[in-house]
Amino acid sequence: MILRKRKKPRPLAKLDAIIPRLSPAFPRLADIKKDAAQRQRGYIGEKKVDYYLDNLASKHTILQDVCLRVNGKTTQMDTVISANYATYIVDAKHYMDKIIFNTNLKQLTRSDGKIESGFEYPITQVENQKFHLQNYFFQHNMPNIPIYYFVAIADPSTIMEVVGDEQELAKIVAHAARIPSMILAKEDELSNAGANKLQHWNIGKQILRDCIEYDRDIMREYGIMLDDLSPGVRCLKCKMLGMGRVYGGWRCRKCGGFSSNAHLEALKIYLLCMPYITNSECMRWLGINGKNTATRLMRDSGLQFDPRHRRWIVKN
Numbered sequence: 001m002i003l004r005k006r007k008k009p010r011p012l013a014k015l016d017a018i019i020p021r022l023s024p025a026f027p028r029l030a031d032i033k034k035d036a037a038q039r040q041r042g043y044i045g046e047k048k049v050d051y052y053l054d055n056l057a058s059k060h061t062i063l064q065d066v067c068l069r070v071n072g073k074t075t076q077m078d079t080v081i082s083a084n085y086a087t088y089i090v091d092a093k094h095y096m097d098k099i100i101f102n103t104n105l106k107q108l109t110r111s112d113g114k115i116e117s118g119f120e121y122p123i124t125q126v127e128n129q130k131f132h133l134q135n136y137f138f139q140h141n142m143p144n145i146p147i148y149y150f151v152a153i154a155d156p157s158t159i160m161e162v163v164g165d166e167q168e169l170a171k172i173v174a175h176a177a178r179i180p181s182m183i184l185a186k187e188d189e190l191s192n193a194g195a196n197k198l199q200h201w202n203i204g205k206q207i208l209r210d211c212i213e214y215d216r217d218i219m220r221e222y223g224i225m226l227d228d229l230s231p232g233v234r235c236l237k238c239k240m241l242g243m244g245r246v247y248g249g250w251r252c253r254k255c256g257g258f259s260s261n262a263h264l265e266a267l268k269i270y271l272l273c274m275p276y277i278t279n280s281e282c283m284r285w286l287g288i289n290g291k292n293t294a295t296r297l298m299r300d301s302g303l304q305f306d307p308r309h310r311r312w313i314v315k316n
């Protein structure tokens with residue numbers, strides 16, 4: 001069963017929300033767009049890999065997008081599969097065209113000529129994840145769970161070449177379609193060797209309890225201030241920013257389109273960028289004058305009032 005389902009990662013959701021509201025003259029806009037495109041590609045790759053790994057869901061416990069805090073450090077794993085004899089970490093990689101692994105130098109060269117080495121080398125990355133997960137199990141009195149890892153190449157058309165130990169690499173890196181059978185083969189091997197059977201469901205539940213949401217402070221990283229973002233409610237029909245408040249909803253000043261709930265998107269975007277919203281900020285952001293209207297819209301949007309600080313937050 002899939003205990004934890006993948007959602008659009010929060011940093012990507014933030015970037016997607018911010019970009020359409022930034023001025024084209026914002027100094028780092030090109031970097032921000034590049035970051036978003038990279039994250040989007042990673043997300044698509046992860047979902048491609050999910051498509052194959054989901055085949056294991058009937059007999060194993062799968063957690064997608066696992067982020068754990070271990071010894072004060074955050075570790076993120078694309079997929080964790082808790083099985084009868086071991087736990088498997090699968091890291092999804094989405095490369096175009098061709099990649100060359102050099103197992104001696106621990107270096108990967110992509111077809112665009114970019115070299116990933118050191119901590120970015122996919123196998124080093126997933127080894128680190130194993131190290132953190134091992135510590136996590138140890139801390140939770142589950143020290144005897146074997147951990148194995150795989151690097152899943154998301155795109156079936158990616159060509160892999162190896163300089164160095166091809167056989168060793170092939171035990172870890174493969175196209176996503178092959179990963180489920182590699183996991184099943186490992187399970188058979190462990191079973192035949194008389195390994196202890198694990199309570200994979202309980203292990204999965206424990207990890208799920210400790211999962212945190214992976215996040216980045218995108219606003220701070222790119223030096224974006226709230227004033228850099230255009231306020232207003234966006235028309236769902238013509239995409240124009242700045243719908244006017246009318247009785248029972250919003251009217252587009254450009255195309256005349258009506259919506260009863262177009263403000264939901266605007267509030268969602270604000271609260272992706274900021275941890276809370278005040279009444280006056282809500283009025284400014286949505287372009288309305290009435291204090292009571294702002295309060296009603298925020299309450300009806302499912303936000304929660306924090307009376308101590310007199311501001312609204314997303315309900316947990």
Ligand SMILES: [Zn+2]
Nearest residue numbers: 235238252255
């Ligand atoms: Zn419109």
